[in-house]
Amino acid sequence: MTIAADLHLHSTASDGVLSPSAVMRRVAAAGLRAASLTDHDSMEGTEEAHQEAERLGLNFISGIELSAGDGRREIHVLGYGLDPRHEALDAHRRRTYDVRRRRVLAMVERLRSLGHDIRLEQALDHVGDGMPGRPHVARAMVDAGIVPDVAEAFRSFLAEGGAAFIPKPVFHVHEAIALIRSAGGVAVLAHPGQHFTDHEIAALSRAGLGGIEVRHPSHSSELESYYRRVAERFGLIATGGSDYHGAREGDEHALGQYGVEMGVMERLAARVKQHSSLRKPTCHAS
Numbered sequence: 491m492t493i494a495a496d497l498h499l500h501s502t503a504s505d506g507v508l509s510p511s512a513v514m515r516r517v518a519a520a521g522l523r524a525a526s527l528t529d530h531d532s533m534e535g536t537e538e539a540h541q542e543a544e545r546l547g548l549n550f551i552s553g554i555e556l557s558a559g560d561g562r563r564e565i566h567v568l569g570y571g572l573d574p575r576h577e578a579l580d581a582h583r584r585r586t587y588d589v590r591r592r593r594v595l596a597m598v599e600r601l602r603s604l605g606h607d608i609r610l611e612q613a614l615d616h617v618g619d620g621m622p623g624r625p626h627v628a629r630a631m632v633d634a635g636i637v638p639d640v641a642e643a644f645r646s647f648l649a650e651g652g653a654a655f656i657p658k659p660v661f662h663v664h665e666a667i668a669l670i671r672s673a674g675g676v677a678v679l680a681h682p683g684q685h686f687t688d689h690e691i692a693a694l695s696r697a698g699l700g701g702i703e704v705r706h707p708s709h710s711s712e713l714e715s716y717y718r719r720v721a722e723r724f725g726l727i728a729t730g731g732s733d734y735h736g737a738r739e740g741d742e743h744a745l746g747q748y749g750v751e752m753g754v755m756e757r758l759a760a761r762v763k764q765h766s767s768l769r770k771p772t773c774h775a776s
């Protein structure tokens with residue numbers, strides 16, 4: 491398999507450290523031919539990334555990564571080919587922004603109550619125009635000298651169950667799939683890891699899931715083969731990407747290693763087209 495497209499990338503529009511256009515330049519420099527920017531709960535970087543991708547001669551498909559859950563655990567859902575100006579999607583972004591910003595505030599407060607000298611502005615500096623999240627708090631903790639690096643911030647404080655961990659309320663995975671589809675996109679289960687049985691995948695398929703992210707840095711080759719077989723069995727598109735954030739150890743190495751062959755871009759585009767032809771003529775496709 492020749493990896494030609496990276497379908498999982500983050501920028502400053504959520505919690506990555508490079509701008510959307512800089513991410514596209516890194517992708518092109520890694521020798522890839524296609525990409526999707528999949529920021530958390532936001533498509534604010536889409537236009538910039540798309541323009542830069544065109545300039546670089548990269549094939550581009552719009553994307554997003556929604557945080558959702560099933561009441562027991564957090565589940566991420568990738569969306570591809572959606573309309574970045576879709577009203578319900580933007581309303582979701584605004585709501586999520588408020589919730590996530592308050593959560594960053596609460597995490598900083600928690601750290602302060604634990605006796606650590608960190609200011610809210612330090613965290614908000616890292617948020618910038620992004621979607622507030624734990625990585626921003628982690629980077630502020632490094633600035634404040636509380637931890638030597640981001641990995642240690644997660645290990646000692648911010649990972650689930652950690653002293654400064656605050657859960658974020660997320661909507662149901664079925665709603666996430668429905669939102670992606672209403673915006674004209676294909677919904678893909680992100681980095682499923684160890685967690686998903688055939689039975690659960692079947693239920694998600696019935697809810698409108700169109701794909702599974704099989705190739706991801708967190709998946710062993712056994713897990714990747716397992717999910718490839720699952721995708722095949724359920725007629726789901728097998729996708730992949732590096733989950734690049736531009737700051738984590740291994741990020742640069744991951745570019746060009748995690749992704750999909752060009753044919754997957756075509757399958758996604760075909761599925762998007764199929765959706766748009768099923769929608770009412772009032773929801774015109776571009």
Ligand code: AMP
Pocket residue numbers: 505530557622623624625640641644645649658735738
């Ligand atoms: P949040 O959406 O605020 O809960 O933060 C989740 C994000 O934190 C993920 O998308 C990753 O970007 C990042 N993250 C999670 N665990 C770690 C870790 N151990 N080290 C570095 N980044 C992490």
Ligand code: ZN
Pocket residue numbers: 500505506530735
């Ligand atoms: Zn992230």
Ligand code: FE
Pocket residue numbers: 555566680681
């Ligand atoms: Fe994720």
Ligand code: FE
Pocket residue numbers: 498500555733
């Ligand atoms: Fe991600």
